Amino acid sequence: MTEHHTPVTLSSVSENDPRLQPLAKNPQDVERRIAVLFVAGMVLEACFGWAYWINAQPWILGFTFGMGLTFLGIGLIAWGKYLMPQGPFVEERHVLANSAADRDAFTAAIVDRGGGVIKRRKLLAGLLGGGLGVFSITALFPLIRSLGPLPGTTLQHTDWKKGTFAVDVTGRRVHVDDLAVGSIVTIFPEGKEETDNGQAVDQTVLIRISNSNFTTQKGRETWGPSGYVAYSKLCTHLGCPVGLYEQKLQLLVCPCHQSMFDVTNGAIPNFGPAPRPLPQLPIYVDAKGFIRAQSDFHEAVGPGFWERS
Amino acid sequence: MSDSSLTTKRAKKQALGPYGKLGQAVNELDERLGVAKGGRTFMDKIFPDHWSFMLGEIALYSFVVLLATGVFLTLYYVPSTALVTYRGSYAPLYGQHVTQAFASSVDLSFAVRGGLLMRQMHHWACDIFVGAIVMHMGRVFFTGAFRKPRETNWLIGVILLILGIGNGFLGYSLPDDLVSGTGIRIAFSITESIPLVGSYLSFFLFGSNYPGTAVIPRFFVLHVLLLPAIIVGLVGAHLFLLVRQKHTQFPGPGRTENNVVGSPMFPIFMAKTTGFLLLVAGVIGLLGATAQINPIWQFGPYEAARISYAVQPDFYMGFLDGALRIWPSWTFHSFGHTIPFEVFIPSVILPGVIFNIIMAWPAIEAKITGDRSIHHLLERPKDNPQRTAFGVAFFSLIAILFIASSTDVIANFFRLDLATVLWAMRILTIAVPLIAYPLTLRIAKELRALEGSSQRKTANLVTRNAEGGYDAVSAPIHPDDALTHHTAIALPTFITEAPAGDTSDTGVRTVER
Numbered sequence: 001m002t003e004h005h006t007p008v009t010l011s012s013v014s015e016n017d018p019r020l021q022p023l024a025k026n027p028q029d030v031e032r033r034i035a036v037l038f039v040a041g042m043v044l045e046a047c048f049g050w051a052y053w054i055n056a057q058p059w060i061l062g063f064t065f066g067m068g069l070t071f072l073g074i075g076l077i078a079w080g081k082y083l084m085p086q087g088p089f090v091e092e093r094h095v096l097a098n099s100a101a102d103r104d105a106f107t108a109a110i111v112d113r114g115g116g117v118i119k120r121r122k123l124l125a126g127l128l129g130g131g132l133g134v135f136s137i138t139a140l141f142p143l144i145r146s147l148g149p150l151p152g153t154t155l156q157h158t159d160w161k162k163g164t165f166a167v168d169v170t171g172r173r174v175h176v177d178d179l180a181v182g183s184i185v186t187i188f189p190e191g192k193e194e195t196d197n198g199q200a201v202d203q204t205v206l207i208r209i210s211n212s213n214f215t216t217q218k219g220r221e222t223w224g225p226s227g228y229v230a231y232s233k234l235c236t237h238l239g240c241p242v243g244l245y246e247q248k249l250q251l252l253v254c255p256c257h258q259s260m261f262d263v264t265n266g267a268i269p270n271f272g273p274a275p276r277p278l279p280q281l282p283i284y285v286d287a288k289g290f291i292r293a294q295s296d297f298h299e300a301v302g303p304g305f306w307e308r309s
Numbered sequence: 310m311s312d313s314s315l316t317t318k319r320a321k322k323q324a325l326g327p328y329g330k331l332g333q334a335v336n337e338l339d340e341r342l343g344v345a346k347g348g349r350t351f352m353d354k355i356f357p358d359h360w361s362f363m364l365g366e367i368a369l370y371s372f373v374v375l376l377a378t379g380v381f382l383t384l385y386y387v388p389s390t391a392l393v394t395y396r397g398s399y400a401p402l403y404g405q406h407v408t409q410a411f412a413s414s415v416d417l418s419f420a421v422r423g424g425l426l427m428r429q430m431h432h433w434a435c436d437i438f439v440g441a442i443v444m445h446m447g448r449v450f451f452t453g454a455f456r457k458p459r460e461t462n463w464l465i466g467v468i469l470l471i472l473g474i475g476n477g478f479l480g481y482s483l484p485d486d487l488v489s490g491t492g493i494r495i496a497f498s499i500t501e502s503i504p505l506v507g508s509y510l511s512f513f514l515f516g517s518n519y520p521g522t523a524v525i526p527r528f529f530v531l532h533v534l535l536l537p538a539i540i541v542g543l544v545g546a547h548l549f550l551l552v553r554q555k556h557t558q559f560p561g562p563g564r565t566e567n568n569v570v571g572s573p574m575f576p577i578f579m580a581k582t583t584g585f586l587l588l589v590a591g592v593i594g595l596l597g598a599t600a601q602i603n604p605i606w607q608f609g610p611y612e613a614a615r616i617s618y619a620v621q622p623d624f625y626m627g628f629l630d631g632a633l634r635i636w637p638s639w640t641f642h643s644f645g646h647t648i649p650f651e652v653f654i655p656s657v658i659l660p661g662v663i664f665n666i667i668m669a670w671p672a673i674e675a676k677i678t679g680d681r682s683i684h685h686l687l688e689r690p691k692d693n694p695q696r697t698a699f700g701v702a703f704f705s706l707i708a709i710l711f712i713a714s715s716t717d718v719i720a721n722f723f724r725l726d727l728a729t730v731l732w733a734m735r736i737l738t739i740a741v742p743l744i745a746y747p748l749t750l751r752i753a754k755e756l757r758a759l760e761g762s763s764q765r766k767t768a769n770l771v772t773r774n775a776e777g778g779y780d781a782v783s784a785p786i787h788p789d790d791a792l793t794h795h796t797a798i799a800l801p802t803f804i805t806e807a808p809a810g811d812t813s814d815t816g817v818r819t820v821e822r
Contacts, residue, residue, distance in 0.1 A: 062594050066598055067595065070595065073587030089572065096458070147516060154518045196613070238495045241616045275640035305502065306505050306647060306648065
């Protein structure tokens, strides 16, 4: 069978046109190099399969897989760039916009055909619109009423109550002799130390103040007995645990955004973005020497929100 | 083989026409779906060549890797906050009570064959995905490719960036480790900070007060189903518009507003871009193999009352974290209500403003310049000094906010006072964009004034002549520039005609353009 090659688009372009030739000056050489890359890629991917089979170290899996694909990829790119017709080729950019008449016809179809129908049956259109309107509002109810409970006053309270024993993370009651001067422990309401709410909301730091220039806040004279003072551990900025205690400076530091709270002065923030002091938990030492809460916190703990009074 | 069987074979072959079985298949397909004309137009589609056009491809291909590795991960990850006792192979955690989400993520890393590689590749691919989108956006912005008629595709691109960042954050939260758990806590607090509806929104998102048990399964569904589906759809729309409107090109000899000069889709562009897909996947594989990322077993499981030092989110959340750090503690508290401006402004208003400006930029620029005409030829950054200066100032603001997310690390590393670093960052946030704007404007204007500054300089060959003088002749064109110096031709297609006298209509076709 004889074959005839006819250029379809441009009769002046022959098959020998330089623009249909590869970019490489010595294609054989390039071809050899690409062949080496492909062989290397093939071998590495085979190694990948073998490594996977024998459960080799993850880095061996990744190395053989990644290196193999890299070689295959570079080879293929080189093939496209150096061994295929170098071009450049051109195509026309057709105007997407249609004629004014076409556009008018389209608009007219919408306005006249559709609009006419609606104008003739205004009552039906209004009722349908009303029905869909009601649905579009009530369709939001699954979002509002299924996803979660209403907050109510949840954010205003913790599990601390009058007389609640303070326990450490293991559930052991904290005794007044437990802490050396200048040390700190995270406390939870007894029975809540393992719960999500206890961990996330009730967490409180109990500090045995080492500094004699402790400033008692007004109205809180009885809140910190025996050199002990308890503050909510939730940063008032974004609710991260205020987990760093700078003992020398008597500062509680939040590692998230570096708010610092002065332990000796009502945990008032003296650095960083936190806007409020850490709420203080009123505590007392009972007859047996255990630390207990006088009441819940007197304000909402953690970051600010609209209903926070 | 007998003579007759040979003839039959030849006859069969002849009956198939000059293109054999493939030609036959095309015929069958074309009779049903009419694919021949459109298919060939698509194969002949010209893609302009420029290195910066590959940035979007990196984003696309890292997304392919994300999908592939992500499917693998879903097979082993358990989206549950139920507590289990860890009894896996990582000794330091043995016997600890951890959530199933954390335990399954650790098991994924140590017990599932190839699991650690897949996890690390997934995480690296995500960082590359978001980074490549940002770079691609920078290219589109600084070359003016977003101008009419491509405003819609710009908008889709910005939404893809936002979704990419959002889905990255969701995925980062899933292992329920100490670092990501802190991130979830912050996300709850940020939602809480919205005036009027904040506490409601956060309760609806988390299904209860923080932390609750719903957040991990909900984030999982959003991360693996809802957001990927939207992203896939928008990527499809993005590519469809690209094909429909054709790619922009840099100006050059023979390149006009009415044509596209470059390589055809098939086989040249396809070879290059498929090679690039393999390369992107290969590099992500190498990163996953050699560069540890997010070692959750070192962070440990999330416990609400514990926290780690030097906590930083993934890089694409950095600018928000930085803004939260340097924003002053201004709050509103009156009439029994609190508006936490110290959180609401840097983490809700600021990104809202930033992304709205970006989305609206094509309209803003058209409004300022009054230029509402269609553009297919790109500008170089120097060609539009005002836009370039604005873009550089904008990027520098984001960059400073990003750096500000490591104030504590910087203070520690350089042994500086934290307050010094904080104030330096606050000042730089305002100062750097203000300096960057006029500086860039000046550089762009001076570059624009230079003759031929965007062309590669051709070397001069200097020879000494017999008289002792020097002659300079310009050297031949640099091989890499050859493409821009040849006149482009329309892509020819050569068809094989059936031998004359063959009456079957399967072989002979006339192709019209």
